[in-house]
Amino acid sequence: MNLNQQIESWLLSQRAQLVARDRPFVTLSYAQSWDGSITLQSGEPLALSGEPAMQLTHHLRSLHDGILVGIGTVLSDDPRLNVRQWQGPDPQPIVLDAQFRIPPGARLCHLSDKRCWVLTSAETACPVDSALEVIRLPGDSAGRVSLHDALGELKQRGINSLMVEGGANVITGFLKQKLVDAIVLTVAPRLVGGYKAVGDLQFSDRAALPKIAPVFTDTLGSDVIMWGKVQYDNVAGDEDADHAGAS
Numbered sequence: 001m002n003l004n005q006q007i008e009s010w011l012l013s014q015r016a017q018l019v020a021r022d023r024p025f026v027t028l029s030y031a032q033s034w035d036g037s038i039t040l041q042s043g044e045p046l047a048l049s050g051e052p053a054m055q056l057t058h059h060l061r062s063l064h065d066g067i068l069v070g071i072g073t074v075l076s077d078d079p080r081l082n083v084r085q086w087q088g089p090d091p092q093p094i095v096l097d098a099q100f101r102i103p104p105g106a107r108l109c110h111l112s113d114k115r116c117w118v119l120t121s122a123e124t125a126c127p128v129d130s131a132l133e134v135i136r137l138p139g140d141s142a143g144r145v146s147l148h149d150a151l152g153e154l155k156q157r158g159i160n161s162l163m164v165e166g167g168a169n170v171i172t173g174f175l176k177q178k179l180v181d182a183i184v185l186t187v188a189p190r191l192v193g194g195y196k197a198v199g200d201l202q203f204s205d206r207a208a209l210p211k212i213a214p215v216f217t218d219t220l221g222s223d224v225i226m227w228g229k230v231q232y233d234n235v236a237g238d239e240d241a242d243h244a245g246a247s
């Protein structure tokens, strides 16, 4: 099995164990530099992954029912979020956008045969064109879309597996609320000194900080791929550590 196949088979087995829940299985997947930066500064894109890792990202997209990013990522990167470098179906594009700032011309609303779902708590939100479907949800105490409500709604709409691609506010929000099941991380051999993927998780008990166990690693081109199950309780992780063979 090559690396893509190993990750696919592992993800599908993890997902199979967690089907009977009121929310989708959530895979967090993004690219960072060796120092943990996902870009130089928030609001500007930075390509980090090499070609094979980018293909893996497209493969992962094709394995999920939905793909979610924050409005910050839409405004800075204008991503397409569809499957182009792999053969497979496009996931449902979904944007977290509490204040409904999505530009009418955002590419992810026009490149898929699926209408883009915009999760918002703005009362005034109304679809600016037919490429969007506005889904109104309660806001949390910080005025953002409640992630628990969002995931419940997505599950009801048939999204059983969700890939979360970023950016940092969204990654942090999902981790803070213990909503990530699996992570597939690309670590690119760059030192950026920029905007970090994970912010303050506000866990008062340090022992309860999320842990990856088991953990798997391999290389893909010049990138390191790390993947594993995210655990939120105290687990003995070290003895579970594993290293996949070279693909």
Ligand SMILES: NC(=O)c1ccc[n+]([C@@H]2O[C@H](COP(=O)([O-])OP(=O)(O)OC[C@H]3O[C@@H](n4cnc5c(N)ncnc54)[C@H](OP(=O)(O)O)[C@@H]3O)[C@@H](O)[C@H]2O)c1
Binding pocket: 029, 030, 031, 032, 037, 038, 039, 041, 042, 043, 044, 045, 046, 048, 069, 070, 071, 072, 073, 074, 076, 077, 096, 097, 098, 099, 100, 101, 143, 144, 145, 146, 147, 165, 166, 167, 168, 169, 170, 171, 173, 174
């Ligand atoms: N290297 C990578 O793999 C990668 C991947 C993705 C993005 N990026 C980079 O990340 C940067 C964008 O990251 P970012 O942190 O500025 O923005 P972001 O995480 O993409 O979006 C954050 C915004 O989403 C909205 N939101 C609504 N509900 C939320 C919730 N419950 N939790 C969190 N956010 C919620 C908020 O805006 P409202 O209040 O207006 O709704 C929030 O400001 C860009 O520069 C992009 O290039 C890198």
